[in-house]
Amino acid sequence: MILHLVSSPPQINLDLTDCVSNSESDATLQHNCLHVTGSIDKETDSRQFISYCMNEYSPKWNIQSNSRERKFTFVELYKHNITSRHLYLWSAPMDVAERYQFYLDQLSISNEASMATQLFYNCTPPRFGPICQYAFDDYRPDHLSLNEIIHDFYLHGYEPTTLTCYVHLQCDRGPAPACLDWSEICDGKVDCLDGGRDEEHCWQLEANECADDQYRCVNGQCIPYTFFRDNTAIPDCLDGSDEYFESKDKRANCKIAESVFECEDLTCTIGHRSWASPLTSSCAQSRSDLLIKAMFLHKPNSVLDECWSAFLCIIHGSNPSDTICGDFCVGQTFNHERKTVRSSYGIKIEF
Structure with a gap:
């Protein structure tokens, strides 16, 4: 009978292996x-x-x-x-x-x-x-460790191809693979195209009052006061308002970082973060990139080809030097009469 006599790095211990359901x-x-x-x-x-x-x-x-x-x-x-x-x-x-x-x-x-x-x-x-x-x-x-394996994985510029979804709220976020992210709930803009469920009852956060031993985040969330200004690298408020940020480009860093708090457990909303995206309140740059790519794959039938081409040019979906964009733009001014185009994701642009 032969067994390991010493610990063999890296040590990898799975948990909850007995909790696999057959349902x-x-x-x-x-x-x-x-x-x-x-x-x-x-x-x-x-x-x-x-x-x-x-x-x-x-x-x-x-x-x-x-x-x-x-x-x-x-x-x-x-x-x-x-x-x-x-x-x-x-x-x-x-x-x-x-x-x-x-x-x-x-x-x-x-x-x-x-x-x-x-x-x-x-x-x-x-x-x-x-x-x-x-x-x-x-x-x-x-x-030498499981941490090193995961760390090296993210160092190689991992590019995700799918989105994580918040599945506990029915939401039409637009054509696949778009889906609702937790950060898009109560972020001040409607993301669900079928009724705006993501912004329902959010007034309760605005009216929320915290206990004396709690700190009230800007978004209305309450956290223990001992967490206020305790670590600049680890905010406890979802909007990060309990800490001062040392870096203005954390969103870019999240593209190649492990799933740490400042990338996964924070919201990056327009007006609160200089690097925020108009498409999502997620701090992960990859989510915004995937939404943009998916958006260009679905042209609504009611939208004219010239309107769709203009839409792509405006938000830089196409290379601005492309012939198509050149036909629409002269010195950053559109030649055609004013029109409106709305994408499948609810984004409205007038030109």
Whole structure:
């Protein structure tokens, strides 16, 4: 029987591997999570704890039985004096290590052996998971930690191709892949084209009063007063009003940064951030870029071709030096009579 005698870097322990649901109605249930600190570079990020989880309907995955990796029953581990800490250091999922510890506890008080045949898969790096079914595409043997793997991933200019969506509010955000982002709720502009649900009841925030031991953010949110001006790198208000920002271009930095608070848990609204986008209140530049690309793929049938071409030229969807734009513009002035065009995303432009 051969097992790792020392911890093999990087240590990767999945969590919530036993919480996978077989019900399609629970498709949003998070499972198979990796928990990491926010960054390996900034000491000020020590408070940030990020979970990367799966939430897809588990039966969609065709996971085949693994015959390459060695596996051991709990009773075999027990006979070789293996502890739950050993399993943890060998990148076993948290649920497996906890079940094994429960098995050991049961042995100390009874002869209960119902868990004796449960398995631990001794994964060979870079494989990890309950049955060694996962691996990172960009894994390198010199990575010392999971944080380094994630950090290096973002250093390579990751360009997302899909958008994350807030699914708890029915909203027609426009043609796919556009969808409502949490930051677009109560941001002062209507984003849902089917009734403006994203701005309903927002007056309650404006009228909100905070307790004496709380700080009232500009947007009406209440936070503990101890969080006020406690760390310039980690705002606690969603609008960031509890801290002074040291940088004016954090939005650009978010394009290549880990999912830290200043990129994921803040809103960037027009009038409050110099780098804000008119299309979204998300601080992630990539979201605005994807919305612009998607917008140009859908020309409303009611819009004339010349109106659509002008629309693209105005917001620089086309290269201003293109012949089409040249036909419309002379010294930044349009030659044609005043007209109005409204895109599928509710953006109205007159020219």
